[in-house]
Amino acid sequence: MLPVLVHFTFTSLWSQLLLYALAFAAVAYIAYNGWQGAEGTPTAPGEKPAPATTDQRMMRALIYGAIGAGIASFGLRYALPAGVFLGGKGEGIPIHTYGVLLASGFMTAVAVGSRLAQDEWRKLSWVPDAQGGGQWVDTEGPRKREQFMDLSFYLLVGGLVGSRVLFVLVNWKDYARDWTQAFSLGGGLVFYGGLIGAGLAAYVFSRLNGMDFLRLADLAIPTVSLGQCLGRLGCYAAGCCWGDVTAAGTRFAAHFPGASVARDLFGRIGGTSSLAFQSQAQDSRYVVEATGQILHQAAPGAVRISEWVAQHGTTLPVHPTQIYESLGQLVLFLVLLYARRFRRFHGQIFALWLMCYAVLRTSVELLRGDTERGTLNGLLNSLGARGLADSVPLEAWYNISTSQFISLCMFTFGATLLYRRIRRAGESAGVGPTPSPA
Template sequence: MLPVLVHFTFTALWSQLVLFAVALAAVGYIAYNGWRNAEGTPKAQGEKPAPPTSQERLMRALSYGVIGAGLAWFGLRYALPASAIPGGKGEGIPVHTYGVMLATGFITAASVAARLAQEEWRKLAWVPDAQGGGQWVDVEGPRKREAMLDLSFYLLVGGLVGSRVLFVLVNWKDYARDWTQVFSLGGGLVFYGGLIGAALAAYFFARKNDMDFLRLADLAIPTVSLGQCLGRLGCFSAGCCWGDVASAGTRFMAHFPGSGLARDIFGQLGGVSSLAYQSQAQDARYVVEATGEILHHSAPGAVRISEWVAQHGTTLPVYPTQIFESVGQLVLFLALLFARRYRRFHGQIFALWLMCYAALRTTVELFRGDTERGTLHGLLESLGARGLADAVPLEAWFNISTSQFISLCMFTFGATLLYQRIRRAGEVAGVGPTPSPA
C-alpha cells in the first residue's frame, strides 16, 4: 500500500450527506459538459457540422451523465459503509501524496498543452458587427484548445491502460499464479507503458480529427516532461522508484521511513511503510555500509539488509533518483519549449524529446536500486533460464532494466525520425542530394 497523506472517513451522517452532494454535483457537471460540447451532424462529408439541435445536446448530456453516474456509484460504494449504500465497503477516501502529485502533473501538462495549441493554430479573421465596424477574432485557436482538452481524456485512459499492461508484463511471474489480480486496484504503473498507450491514443485522435500527428506531438511532448517533473515528486513521497544504496559520505541521499515513522499531514502515524522500506525489509542480501556494496553472502563488515532496516525503522541511505529525474525533466521541458521557436519542420521537437528523455532515463536507471522494476536478470529467471540469470547478477552493469532497453529503442527511433525529417526538409528546400548525370 502507498503511504497516506490524509484519510477521509464517512461514518457520520452529515459527512455521508456531503459526499452524496459532491457526487451529485460531479455528475451534473459531467452532464453539463456533454450538453455544452455537443456537435451537430455535418450536412456533407468534409463540411463543418451544423449547430447542434436541442435533441442532440440532450442525448449527449444523457450519455455523459450515465457514465458519470456509473463512476459515482462505484466510488460511493467504495467509500461509504453498507449502512449508507447497498454493498458499501466503508473504505473512505484515502488521499495519497503520490496520487495528488500525479493528478497535479497531469492537469498542469494538459492546461499548458491546451494553451500552446491555441497559440499554435491561431487564425485571425475579421468579424463585422451591426454598427458597420468589426474586430479581429481568433477563429481556430480556441477550437484547437478545446480539442486538446478533449484529447487529455483519451491520453489519461490510454496512459493508465498502457502503464498497467507493461507493469503486468514486467511482473508476469507474480500475476501468472492468479491472473485475476491483473484487474485489482493494487499494483503499480510503468511510465514507459503509459507513454506508449498515450501515444497510440494521440495518434488515433489526430487521425480522427484531421490533425498532423507530428505537429501535435511537437506541441504536446514537452508538457509530458512537465507532468513527469511533478509526478516524480509523487514517487519520492511514496518511496517508490528508489535508488541504489549510497556509500557513506554521499552528499545526496535519502532515507524512506517504515510504518513506525511514516506520518500523515496531521503528524499522525499512518501505519503504512514507504514502498522502499517494504522492499528492503524483505531483502535477504547483505550490504557493506561504508561502501554501499551489495553482497549475496555474509562477509566481514557486512550486515543483512532486512535486519538493518528493522533495527533503524528506515531504509538504508539511497540515492534520491526520483529527485534526479524530476530536475532533469524540468530542464528538458524548458529547453524544448525554447527550441520550439526555432523548429524547421514538424516532428523535430518530438524526435529531440525521444532522444533526450531516453538519455536521461538511462542515466537515472544507473542509480536505481528497486529490482522490482524489471531487469534482464528477472526476465531470464521468469522464463526459467536460471543458469543464464545467474550469469547476469542483479548488481552487474550489464543487467539492464526494462526501461533501459526501451530507452535504447526509443533513442534509435528518435534519431531515425530526426534524420528522415531533416533529409526531407532539405529536399523540399532544394538542397537535397544532386542526382548524378546519366
C-alpha cells in the first residue's frame, strides 16, 4: 500500500521559484481560456451569439484569472513556508495515491460516458456539398457528447459537495464543536453522498438542457461503476474503508502500514500512516489473534488492539474489502454495458444498477471493520441512548451501517422504478390487463 506516491517539498530557492512559475503559468492558462471562450450577445432569442468584443473577452479573462489566482494563492499558502509566502504552512505538495486513482476513475468514466452519449443520440443527416454530392454526417451525436462533457463539471461539483455533506452528517458530533472544520482539507468523503449529489446535479442539468433523465442515466450509471472500480483501489492504497479483522494466517488478508513502515513510490519512508492504522492504534478493544475474534474485555489469549499494532507497525490482518468492491464494480460495469443492447425502455439499466449495487454494497459492508463510517450503535451513542446502544454490539449483524440503510432505500427505489417501467412498457405494447366486460 502506498498512501502517498511522492511528497514534494519546497525548501530550496530553485524549487520555490519553480513553484511560483508553475502557479503563474496556471493562472495565465486559465485567463487565456476565459478569453478564448467568451461569447457575444445574441442578436435575437435562439440565434447564435455574435462574436465577442475585445471588452467582453477582457472581462471574461479577468474573471477567470481572478478565480485562478485565488486557487493558486491557496495552493502556495499550503505548500510554501511562512518565510516565503505570507501565512504559508510549509506542507509541500503530497501526491496521494487515493487522489490520483480517484481522479483517474472520474476521467475514465467521463471519457467512456461521452462516447456512449455520442452513440446513444447518433443521428445521421445528409449534408450536400458544392459539387452536387454530399455525405451522411452525424449531426446530433457530437453535440450530445459535448453536453456530456459539460455535465461532467457539474457531476464533479455535486459529487464532491454531496460526499462531504454526508460525511459531516455521519460524523456530526466531531464537527458540532467547530462547524468550520467541515470546510477544511481534513476529513473524508462518502460515496453514497457523492452519488446522491451527482444524481441531483444530473437531474437538474437534464431538465435545463431538454434531455431525458432516465435515458441519460442508463448510459451514465454503468460508468459510475467503472470510476468506482479505480476509486476503491485508491481506498486500498490509503487504507480507508478497511475490513474486519481476520484470523491469523488467512491467505487473502491485508496489513495496512503505520507511519514508520509506509513508503512512497521511491521506497522512502513517507511518514504518513494509513487510516486503518490510525484507527486501530486508538482501539481499546481486545482481539484473539489466532481467530480474529474481537472482545470488549480482557480474556486469556487476547491482546489489546492498540498495543498489537504499536508493536508490529501495521494493522492486524483485515479483509481487503476495497478489493472486493473494486472487482464487484468492474463486473457490474461490464454486465450492464452488455445489457444496454437489450434495453426495452429508458430507465431499465439505471434501475438494475440501483438494485445490483445495493446488494453488492450491503454484502461488502458485512465485512467492513471501520466503525467510523457510521453505524446504528454509533448513532444511538451520539443521541445519548447508551442503553439501547449496548443492546446493539458493534460486531452484531444487525448493527447496520449508514451505507446499508441507504442501500435498502436504493434497492426499494430501483425495484419500484423497474416495476413501474415494465408495467408501462407492457401497457404501451398492448399487453396490459384485459378490461373486464361491462
